[in-house]
Amino acid sequence: MLSIKNLNSYYGRSHVLQGISLEVPAGRITSVLGRNGTGKTTFLKTLMALTDRSTGALVLDGQDISSAQTHQRARAGIAYVPQGREIIPDFTVRENILMGSFARADRKHVVPELVGELFPYLVENFDRQGGLLSGGQQQQLAIARALATGPKLLLLDEPNEGIQPSIVEEIERAIVRLNRELGMTVILVEQNIAFAREASDHFAMMEKGSIVAQGPVSALTDDLVHRHMTV
Numbered sequence: 001m002l003s004i005k006n007l008n009s010y011y012g013r014s015h016v017l018q019g020i021s022l023e024v025p026a027g028r029i030t031s032v033l034g035r036n037g038t039g040k041t042t043f044l045k046t047l048m049a050l051t052d053r054s055t056g057a058l059v060l061d062g063q064d065i066s067s068a069q070t071h072q073r074a075r076a077g078i079a080y081v082p083q084g085r086e087i088i089p090d091f092t093v094r095e096n097i098l099m100g101s102f103a104r105a106d107r108k109h110v111v112p113e114l115v116g117e118l119f120p121y122l123v124e125n126f127d128r129q130g131g132l133l134s135g136g137q138q139q140q141l142a143i144a145r146a147l148a149t150g151p152k153l154l155l156l157d158e159p160n161e162g163i164q165p166s167i168v169e170e171i172e173r174a175i176v177r178l179n180r181e182l183g184m185t186v187i188l189v190e191q192n193i194a195f196a197r198e199a200s201d202h203f204a205m206m207e208k209g210s211i212v213a214q215g216p217v218s219a220l221t222d223d224l225v226h227r228h229m230t231v
């Protein structure tokens with residue numbers, strides 16, 4: 001579904017992603033793992049053309065998007081849920097979700113029914129200001145906003161970071177459902193190895209801007225985790 005070849009990415013003169021190649025299979029969850037500061041967020045940002053500059057080849061379902069801008073990549077079907085969520089606090093829940101719909105190719109401004117199924121709290125609180133929601137609810141809101149773009153590939157950056165355990169479970173269930181029931185392809189940046197193992201089919205382990213190991217999740221050994229993730 002997404003073919004990544006020799007991807008390099010820069011902030012100013014700082015060369016952060018160093019030649020990443022990865023095949024992201026359709027309908028699967030691929031987890032991107034590694035210590036803090038190894039470039040996982042930069043990797044997702046680069047897929048959305050959100051760093052200062054990047055080189056390399058990106059082909060999404062046969063469409064070359066290597067030089068496409070962020071809005072064109074969104075229209076091509078990639079949605080991004082950033083770390084820190086970046087919802088708009090003064091907008092209502094509904095308005096925040098509808099923000100995503102502006103990235104749709106068909107410009108349909110609707111809240112997908114799916115949002116109500118995955119996150120009933122959001123539809124029950126459509127008119128609440130986003131800023132009044134808890135961290136976990138804001139994370140759900142950010143995922144809902146991404147779903148409103150009608151994506152085929154969802155990029156999630158540590159969706160459970162700093163979130164209360166009851167909502168973590170709901171979000172984990174939603175991610176698995178999106179994939180298993182709706183066939184959505186997901187790239188998940190994750191620190192929680194147990195969830196990465198449970199949810200994903202494939203993994204990529206990053207170290208200093210490169211992928212140092214990748215494969216089916218069955219090949220994600222304790223030794224690999226120990227070598228590349230413990231401090």
Ligand SMILES: Nc1ncnc2c1ncn2[C@@H]1O[C@H](COP(=O)(O)OP(=O)(O)OP(=O)(O)O)[C@@H](O)[C@H]1O
Nearest residue numbers: 011014016034035036037038039040041042043083
């Ligand atoms: N906007 C930026 N400008 C300059 N350098 C940056 C910028 N954002 C990140 N970096 C640098 O790029 C490197 C990779 O950071 P990145 O946030 O991608 O890592 P990460 O693996 O996602 O870490 P974390 O888990 O802490 O988010 C780090 O050395 C970081 O300091």
